[in-house]
Amino acid sequence: DTGVSQDPRHKITKRGQNVTFRCDPISEHNRLYWYRQTLGQGPEFLTYFQNEAQLEKSRLLSDRFSAERPKGSFSTLEIQRTEQGDSAMYLCASSLAGRGNDYEQYFGPGTRLTVT
Amino acid sequence: GENVEQHPSTLSVQEGDSAVIKCTYSDSASNYFPWYKQELGKRPQLIIDIRSNVGEKKDQRIAVTLNKTAKHFSLHITETQPEDSAVYFCAAMTGGFKTIFGAGTRLFVKA
Numbered sequence: 001d002t003g004v005s006q007d008p009r010h011k012i013t014k015r016g017q018n019v020t021f022r023c024d025p026i027s028e029h030n031r032l033y034w035y036r037q038t039l040g041q042g043p044e045f046l047t048y049f050q051n052e053a054q055l056e057k058s059r060l061l062s063d064r065f066s067a068e069r070p071k072g073s074f075s076t077l078e079i080q081r082t083e084q085g086d087s088a089m090y091l092c093a094s095s096l097a098g099r100g101n102d103y104e105q106y107f108g109p110g111t112r113l114t115v116t
Numbered sequence: 117g118e119n120v121e122q123h124p125s126t127l128s129v130q131e132g133d134s135a136v137i138k139c140t141y142s143d144s145a146s147n148y149f150p151w152y153k154q155e156l157g158k159r160p161q162l163i164i165d166i167r168s169n170v171g172e173k174k175d176q177r178i179a180v181t182l183n184k185t186a187k188h189f190s191l192h193i194t195e196t197q198p199e200d201s202a203v204y205f206c207a208a209m210t211g212g213f214k215t216i217f218g219a220g221t222r223l224f225v226k227a
Binding site: 031033035040041042043044045048050055056058091103104105106107108109110 | 120122148150158159160161162165167205207209212213214215216217218219220
């Protein structure tokens with residue numbers, strides 16, 4: 001499968017625990033995005049990377065959230081001290097700058113987080 | 117701040133009829149406007165997009181129009197089919213590649 005992949009697909013955690021999600025973009029895609037989607041809502045922008053540089057981060061994102069893309073390939077999203085309000089689907093998307101439709105984002109299947 | 121409003125939130129049409137979904141955006145620097153279709157339990161998939169230097173784009177039964185002056189853009193689906201039933205999201209991308217999504221429109225196509 002050459003699409004965007006995310007791991008794990010489901011995560012159940014207790015309030016206060018830390019969780020980390022991984023996203024593997026389409027090979028050679030240099031832009032990578034993280035979104036959060038709650039039931040009945042559109043994806044909410046969290047942050048995006050161009051290669052390894054984190055270029056923008058939502059003002060709505062608390063300090064408990066951090067994302068990395070150390071080698072410009074896969075990315076991780078960590079949530080510290082999880083709260084019940086963090087329960088959502090976390091989506092990753094990637095795009096390729098500089099070729100064809102370089103704005104088009106391809107989404108992964110998401111990681112569904114449930115905080116109990 | 118940046119905002120994208122989408123309406124209606126729910127749309128029910130008879131098979132074969134047309135469906136129109138409308139969005140407005142707030143950031144005048146927005147330059148790319150994609151539309152995504154999301155079926156239950158699946159990832160969003162791009163169905164059509166338009167850039168700010170184009171007023172209209174069509175792909176078979178789907179068309180998108182953009183009015184930059186009014187900051188409006190719309191999705192038009194003609195000859196709707198039951199398999200068009202899904203949630204549709206509009207979005208606007210700012211010059212910095214941040215993408216803001218609308219809240220979605222749940223489209224029901226009745227056979």
